[in-house]
Amino acid sequence: MNKTLLNVKLQRICIGIIVLFSLLASCSQDTTKYRIGVSQCSDDIWRDKQNSELKIGAYFHDNVELRFAAAYDNDERQIQQIDSLVATGIDLLIVAPNQVSTISSAIDRAYDRGIPVIVFERKTNSKKYTAYMGADNYEMGHLMGEYVASRLDGRGRIIEVMGLKGSSPAIERHNGFRKAISQHPNIQVVATLQGDWTEPTAYNIVKQWLDNNPGDDIDLVFGMNDRTAMGARKAFTEARAALPLFCGIDGLPGENGGITLVRDSLLDASYIYPTHGDKLIQLAVDILEGRPYEKETKLMSALVTRDNARVLLMESDEMMRQSQYIEKLHQTASGYLNQLANQRTLTFLALATIALLLLLLLGIYMYYLQKARIDDERTQMEREQLDFYTQVSHELRTPLTLIEGPLAQLAETPDIKNASAGASDLFAIVRRNTHHLTQLINKMLDAQVGAPKSDMTDEQIDAITAKQEPEVQAEGTVPDEEAPTVLIVDDNADIRSYLRSILQSRYRLLEAEDGKHGLEVAREQVPDLIVSDVMMPVMNGLEFCQQVKSDVISSHIPVILLTARALNQHHIEGYQSGADAYITKPFSQELLLVRIDNLLHSRHLLRDLWSSRPVEGKDNIKPEESAPTVSNEVQIEDAFIAKFKKVVEERMDDSNVSVEELATMMGLSRVQMYRKVKALTGNTPVDLLRKARLSRAKELLTGTQLTVSEIAYQVGFASPSYFTKCYKDEYGVVPGEDRK
Numbered sequence: 056m057n058k059t060l061l062n063v064k065l066q067r068i069c070i071g072i073i074v075l076f077s078l079l080a081s082c083s084q085d086t087t088k089y090r091i092g093v094s095q096c097s098d099d100i101w102r103d104k105q106n107s108e109l110k111i112g113a114y115f116h117d118n119v120e121l122r123f124a125a126a127y128d129n130d131e132r133q134i135q136q137i138d139s140l141v142a143t144g145i146d147l148l149i150v151a152p153n154q155v156s157t158i159s160s161a162i163d164r165a166y167d168r169g170i171p172v173i174v175f176e177r178k179t180n181s182k183k184y185t186a187y188m189g190a191d192n193y194e195m196g197h198l199m200g201e202y203v204a205s206r207l208d209g210r211g212r213i214i215e216v217m218g219l220k221g222s223s224p225a226i227e228r229h230n231g232f233r234k235a236i237s238q239h240p241n242i243q244v245v246a247t248l249q250g251d252w253t254e255p256t257a258y259n260i261v262k263q264w265l266d267n268n269p270g271d272d273i274d275l276v277f278g279m280n281d282r283t284a285m286g287a288r289k290a291f292t293e294a295r296a297a298l299p300l301f302c303g304i305d306g307l308p309g310e311n312g313g314i315t316l317v318r319d320s321l322l323d324a325s326y327i328y329p330t331h332g333d334k335l336i337q338l339a340v341d342i343l344e345g346r347p348y349e350k351e352t353k354l355m356s357a358l359v360t361r362d363n364a365r366v367l368l369m370e371s372d373e374m375m376r377q378s379q380y381i382e383k384l385h386q387t388a389s390g391y392l393n394q395l396a397n398q399r400t401l402t403f404l405a406l407a408t409i410a411l412l413l414l415l416l417l418g419i420y421m422y423y424l425q426k427a428r429i430d431d432e433r434t435q436m437e438r439e440q441l442d443f444y445t446q447v448s449h450e451l452r453t454p455l456t457l458i459e460g461p462l463a464q465l466a467e468t469p470d471i472k473n474a475s476a477g478a479s480d481l482f483a484i485v486r487r488n489t490h491h492l493t494q495l496i497n498k499m500l501d502a503q504v505g506a507p508k509s510d511m512t513d514e515q516i517d518a519i520t521a522k523q524e525p526e527v528q529a530e531g532t533v534p535d536e537e538a539p540t541v542l543i544v545d546d547n548a549d550i551r552s553y554l555r556s557i558l559q560s561r562y563r564l565l566e567a568e569d570g571k572h573g574l575e576v577a578r579e580q581v582p583d584l585i586v587s588d589v590m591m592p593v594m595n596g597l598e599f600c601q602q603v604k605s606d607v608i609s610s611h612i613p614v615i616l617l618t619a620r621a622l623n624q625h626h627i628e629g630y631q632s633g634a635d636a637y638i639t640k641p642f643s644q645e646l647l648l649v650r651i652d653n654l655l656h657s658r659h660l661l662r663d664l665w666s667s668r669p670v671e672g673k674d675n676i677k678p679e680e681s682a683p684t685v686s687n688e689v690q691i692e693d694a695f696i697a698k699f700k701k702v703v704e705e706r707m708d709d710s711n712v713s714v715e716e717l718a719t720m721m722g723l724s725r726v727q728m729y730r731k732v733k734a735l736t737g738n739t740p741v742d743l744l745r746k747a748r749l750s751r752a753k754e755l756l757t758g759t760q761l762t763v764s765e766i767a768y769q770v771g772f773a774s775p776s777y778f779t780k781c782y783k784d785e786y787g788v789v790p791g792e793d794r795k
């Protein structure tokens with residue numbers, strides 16, 4: 056695969072895995088976006104109602120998380136709580152400040168940090184808020200004042216019990232109430248007692264006032280909230296037999312709520328002080344999400360009297376039922392969401408594991424890819440190195456051969472043998488150093504490629520030459536017609552000429568300058584042996600050798616590869632191509648002659664093709680001596696011999712059959728068949744045809760009653776007398792004697 060293409064693919068896989076991871080990560084992310092802090096100044100049933108409305112309101116925005124804090128009417132605690140909420144990193148603050156001025160600093164700090172602030176229900180004196188939401192407490196006080204006046208028919212004595220001093224509803228309700236009352240001169244506010252919105256405080260201060268004013272009749276007590284009114288009522292109940300009317304504010308539903316108290320006549324009237332947590336949340340989300348919103352929102356409200364208390368309770372019961380239903384729905388939905396989240400986590404883990412496994416596999420794959428690439432590069436480098444050294448060695452060894460060889464030849468000439476001592480010494484120095492140089496180059500090249508030296512040592516060579524000294528013919532002798540033919544294949548003309556100088560006195564020589572030409576000569580002339588170079592243009596020696604060995608005409612011809620390629624690997628390649636011997640340059644002349652001589656003499660001649668006993672099976676035509684190097688060659692020759700035998704036995708009874716005809720039947724030329732048969736059997740085809748006929752005749756003599764003449768004609772002899780002569784030559788006896 057193309058490397059850049061592979062890299063692009065790997066990059067895509069990595070990006071894919073990263074995207075998968077980020078998707079999984081985003082799936083598993085917490086979806087909460089807005090953290091809203093709610094700082095309540097108090098903790099009571101009014102705040103409880105509002106908090107639960109806030110919670111339900113948040114259900115409709117699944118990206119809202121609420122964090123509640125209640126200060127229990129304590130300024131310092133509320134300041135602290137606001138600061139901590141801000142520190143937890145809230146996105147918006149909803150605050151009901153305990154008093155107008157005391158909490159402002161904390162609210163300002165939050166606002167200054169860029170946190171939107173919604174002030175609700177109670178006010179501050181700071182302008183640092185984002186929005187305000189609440190009922191109009193002045194109006195509420197005013198309406199209550201008017202109600203009280205009308206309830207008392209414009210005449211009576213009343214006590215006002217205030218809410219927490221400094222808290223805005225207390226101030227505003229008071230102002231509104233007093234304003235309304237001031238319209239009725241016959242209504243007298245006997246006392247304005249300072250409470251703090253709680254029932255126990257109201258109880259205590261009213262009890263104290265009653266103790267201090269035992270005879271004072273009171274017609275109505277206005278508590279600024281329902282709890283204050285009930286505290287006052289408790290004090291009155293304990294102190295007086297006749298109770299005044301009690302009015303409060305808040306008008307909550309449920310047990311102890313103002314509406315219930317009015318319905319049960321414990322309070323005369325109340326005023327619904329709206330909680331509206333849902334609206335508050337909506338306002339918060341609008342601010343957070345940048346939607347337009349009202350900076351000041353006034354919440355509408357209503358008076359609760361005995362006339363409408365039941366209806367209001369029914370309505371609020373219905374509302375509560377709805378709220379509970381919503382709450383239940385929410386619980387169920389949360390259950391499902393939890394399940395979903397668990398499943399998502401599991402899916403995430405599974406996918407993450409798969410992704411990790413993929414990454415691991417990718418890592419392993421890339422590791423092996425890298426390793427394979429490095430191995431390839433190394434192999435390539437080694438191959439290039441080998442080629443380089445082979446080339447270099449070829450370049451060096453060829454001229455060395457052409458120096459060493461001729462020097463060796465020169466040494467044998469009378470000129471050198473009879474030379475003066477000085478000249479002889481000089482000649483010896485040249486020879487010794489040439490040899491030394493050869494050895495140095497061998498060592499250097501072998502060390503460079505890290506291959507063991509695979510040439511024979513000089514001692515080994517000497518040992519061979521000493522044992523099997525070939526018959527060296529005198530220079531200038533011309534080989535006779537019977538001398539074996541040797542084909543020299545080499546592209547280097549000097550090497551060819553050097554080889555010629557070594558071989559020409561002993562063998563008839565053929566030459567070719569490359570493998571292709573060599574193959575043509577080998578097929579046409581069927582030489583007895585081939586000496587070939589390996590590195591040649593057009594067709595190299597290895598391929599040439601392979602082709603020689605796989606052609607039925609030439610398969611039997613021994614091939615000596617003569618080459619500069621000296622490494623073990625080269626030797627192996629040479630023998631794999633079917634070579635019978637592998638000699639490296641520079642070579643010794645004696646070694647080459649011994650190898651040629653041995654190979655020519657160790658051909659596996661099949662002399663007994665038609666002996667007295669007919670040769671039938673494959674085993675019988677197998678070479679007697681050691682097997683040839685290539686089994687392929689043996690198979691080709693087995694097949695050739697079997698075919699030759701068949702052709703001869705088919706045609707031998709015909710006295711007119713010619714060698715040409717037999718060759719044609721074999722698919723060869725006369726020369727090709729002659730050389731092949733001679734090389735394999737040591738006999739000419741004519742000799743073998745005669746042997747085959749005589750062998751059959753011998754069978755017929757012993758196995759039939761046919762006369763000698765009849766037998767002679769039957770086995771293809773034209774004359775019985777010639778048959779008798781040949782028979783005697785072959786078997787040493789005349790046919791008549793074998794008949795006995």
Ligand code: FRU
Pocket residue numbers: 097098099101102176177218222224225252279280281282304305328
């Ligand atoms: C609740 C409460 C109410 C009262 C309001 C005034 O905490 O005390 O009873 O109407 O606050 O802010």
